[in-house]
Amino acid sequence: xxxxxxxxxxxxxxxxxxxxxxxxxxxxxxxxxxxxxxxxxxxxxxxxxxxxxxxxxxxxxxxxxxxxxxxxxxxxxxxxxxxxxxxxxxxxxxxxxxxxxxxxxxxxxxxxxxxxxxxxxxxxxxxxxxxxxxxxxxxxxxxxxx
Numbered sequence: 007x008x009x010x011x012x013x014x015x016x017x018x019x020x021x022x023x024x025x026x027x028x029x030x031x032x033x034x035x036x037x038x039x040x041x042x043x044x045x046x047x048x049x050x051x052x053x054x055x056x057x058x059x060x061x062x063x064x065x066x067x068x069x070x071x072x073x074x075x076x077x078x079x080x081x082x083x084x085x086x087x088x089x090x091x092x093x094x095x096x097x098x099x100x101x102x103x104x105x106x107x108x109x110x111x112x113x114x115x116x117x118x119x120x121x122x123x124x125x126x127x128x129x130x131x132x133x134x135x136x137x138x139x140x141x142x143x144x145x146x147x148x149x150x151x152x
Contacts, residue, residue, distance in 0.1 A: 007031045007040060019051065022059050029062040038070035057083070061090045068097030088122050096128035104132035108141060121148070 010028040013020055020028070025048055032041035045063055053059045060083045067076035080086070080094045091114045098107035111129045114121065121129070126149050133142035 007035070007037070010044070014047065020047070022053060022056050025051075025053060025059050026062040029059075029066040033066045033069040036070050038067075038072060041066045041070055055084050057085045057087050057090060060085075061087070061093055064090060064097070065093045068093060068100065071101070073097055073101050073103065086117075086119070088119055088125060091119055092122065092125040092128060095125060095132070099128050099131045099135065102135070104135040104138075107132040108136070108138070111145075120152070 007028060010020065010024065010031075013024070025044065028044050029041060031037070032044065041063075048054060048059060048063065060079065064076045064080050064083075067073070067079060076094060076097055080090065083090060091110070095107045095110050095114070098104065098110065107129060111121075111125070111132075114125075126145065129145055130142060132138075133145060
């Protein structure tokens with residue numbers, strides 16, 4: 007993060023990889039305030055349409071405990087991929103909102119986004135938290151098909 011702020015001070019323009027790395031550091035350090043400042047830099051730099059940067063932003067908000075901000079950002083993403091969906095689903099599971107995770111997983115399926123192994127792990131965790139055997143069996147069947 008120190009290097010990121012030094013870059014800003016020296017008027018060096020960060021690219022998408024730099025933003026993703028800085029957001030990852032905020033996630034690890036639970037640095038919500040710094041993450042919000044980086045979010046502002048991302049907006050000013052025009053990277054809000056970049057799916058990997060936005061996914062990293064959602065992840066940062068989730069890991070810093072701001073699930074509401076994460077969902078707002080997720081809902082406003084112009085493009086989403088399996089990583090975006092998985093980050094939001096796992097965030098709900100992490101914060102004890104397993105029913106929301108299941109709803110989002112169903113929406114993901116309706117939008118024809120193919121889940122990956124990380125998605126399946128997260129959503130099975132949601133089923134376990136809810137003791138939702140029926141949904142767990144359905145997801146297990148999806149895993150076997152894929």
